[in-house]
Amino acid sequence: MNVCLYKVTFSFDRKLETTLRLEINQEINVYMSISLRQKKMMKTKHALAMAFIEKLKEQKFDTISIKDICAQTDVSEATFFNYFPQKVDVIAYLLKAKIFKTVWTVRSLQKNMPFTRRVEKTFELFAEEIKHPYVFFEVFSMIAMNKAQIEAFSISCEELQYIYPDCTCEEKIRTISIHDFFEELIDDARNEIPKTLCKHDFAQFLLTILTGVPLSIPVSEFPNITQIYHNHLSILWNIFQL
Numbered sequence: 001m002n003v004c005l006y007k008v009t010f011s012f013d014r015k016l017e018t019t020l021r022l023e024i025n026q027e028i029n030v031y032m033s034i035s036l037r038q039k040k041m042m043k044t045k046h047a048l049a050m051a052f053i054e055k056l057k058e059q060k061f062d063t064i065s066i067k068d069i070c071a072q073t074d075v076s077e078a079t080f081f082n083y084f085p086q087k088v089d090v091i092a093y094l095l096k097a098k099i100f101k102t103v104w105t106v107r108s109l110q111k112n113m114p115f116t117r118r119v120e121k122t123f124e125l126f127a128e129e130i131k132h133p134y135v136f137f138e139v140f141s142m143i144a145m146n147k148a149q150i151e152a153f154s155i156s157c158e159e160l161q162y163i164y165p166d167c168t169c170e171e172k173i174r175t176i177s178i179h180d181f182f183e184e185l186i187d188d189a190r191n192e193i194p195k196t197l198c199k200h201d202f203a204q205f206l207l208t209i210l211t212g213v214p215l216s217i218p219v220s221e222f223p224n225i226t227q228i229y230h231n232h233l234s235i236l237w238n239i240f241q242l
Contacts, residue, residue: 034158042162045083045093047073052090053135061087061138088146091139092153098129100160100174103181104167115189116242119206120233122181126210127226133219140211151177182206193242209233 034042051072055064066087070077084090102125106118130136143150157169176184182203186193193202209232217228236242 034162038158039162041083042159044073044075044079045159046163048075048080048083049090049093052087053094056135056138057132058134061091061142086149088142088149089153091142091146092150093155095139095143095150096153096155096174097160097163099176099178099181100155100169101164101167102126102178103173103176104164106181106185107173115185115192116233116237118185118189119182120230122178122185123210123229123233124226127229130214130225131222133214133222136214136222140215178210179203179207194240197240205236209236 048069051069052064055069064087066077066080070080084093102122105125106122109118109121155174157171157174160167160169160174180203183199186197186199186202209229213228213232214222214225217225221228
């Protein structure tokens, strides 16, 4: 990765210039602090996870052979279990990474973007990750059966920066859940939504749509999941006149 720091001058907004320089410097510092050995380990760990998810498109979680995954990625089984002590940790690793990327992307949108559009963008990004129905079903079932373990799983800022070099890792984003992120969006939009609306319940309602819609539609409709999400959200916006 070639890292260049360009001086950007915005004469009309010195605060914006300062903010951008700080963010660029932060990304550079995180990346440069990662040793070659760490980068190699992160590359191997990510390759194992991606090989696992490819297998999940064809096999059930319980039938996936770690031996086959290791042969495909040319690493030992000991190395796999060093990175992922249990198979479900692969799911936790990928889930935490995807949540981070989604939250980071939505947070990066213009602050004056309406609440409804920010929520829709969150759903669109989620939809991009679940185009393959069997992967979704297997991942969802593992989350349901291992919720506490997956919630406790931690992925470092260095790992996230390696996976998504264009994103700036912040501690709050690294550890946030989708439910908590929905609550954050609601807090930021208190002037757009009814004041009597319970933040926790509304966030739970959004999470129910996010996870429930894929479970309720035929497999043949998964390619249209983004539009189906929009249809359900439109009903919600109409109910609350948003």
